[in-house]
Amino acid sequence: MSLEALYQEILLDHYRRPRNFGVLKDADVHEHGVNPLCGDEIEISLKVENGRVADVRFQGKGCSISKASASMMTEAVRGKSLEEIREFVDEMEKVLKGEKEGDPEQLGDLEALKGVSKFPVRIKCALLAWKVLEQGLERAGGGTGEKETT
Numbered sequence: 001m002s003l004e005a006l007y008q009e010i011l012l013d014h015y016r017r018p019r020n021f022g023v024l025k026d027a028d029v030h031e032h033g034v035n036p037l038c039g040d041e042i043e044i045s046l047k048v049e050n051g052r053v054a055d056v057r058f059q060g061k062g063c064s065i066s067k068a069s070a071s072m073m074t075e076a077v078r079g080k081s082l083e084e085i086r087e088f089v090d091e092m093e094k095v096l097k098g099e100k101e102g103d104p105e106q107l108g109d110l111e112a113l114k115g116v117s118k119f120p121v122r123i124k125c126a127l128l129a130w131k132v133l134e135q136g137l138e139r140a141g142g143g144t145g146e147k148e149t150t
């Protein structure tokens with residue numbers, strides 16, 4: 001199986017069986033975003049405990065790339081600190097735009113998205129979930145202060 005075929009398999013698998021699909025009740029962060037170019041819509045809810053993502057869900061509609069990316073994103077951010085996530089979003093943006101190779105170990109399934117860097121229209125699809133995530137964290141205002149119980 002070629003690498004490209006393997007990546008295609010991973011994307012389709014996330015598209016057909018999205019991980020963490022749905023909405024969290026009593027979420028701390030709730031954010032929604034659209035990619036008008038393609039008609040993709042993603043909604044993310046996050047539960048934050050002690051400055052880390054304790055739980056995450058997404059729902060949305062759109063093309064396979066936007067959904068697969070969102071599904072992978074939820075798996076990648078669970079358990080990470082908000083600071084780590086901000087760095088990771090930056091990293092993903094560079095990887096998706098083809099500006100950076102990225103660390104295969106850190107990327108995991110997300111490697112499968114690297115192919116979009118050749119298709120500028122698709123980059124927006126793949127980035128949507130990450131942009132929504134970033135927006136949500138910003139709106140939360142780095143707002144882990146009142147939640148910290150150290």
Ligand code: ZN
Pocket residue numbers: 035038039040062063064065066125
């Ligand atoms: Zn799309």
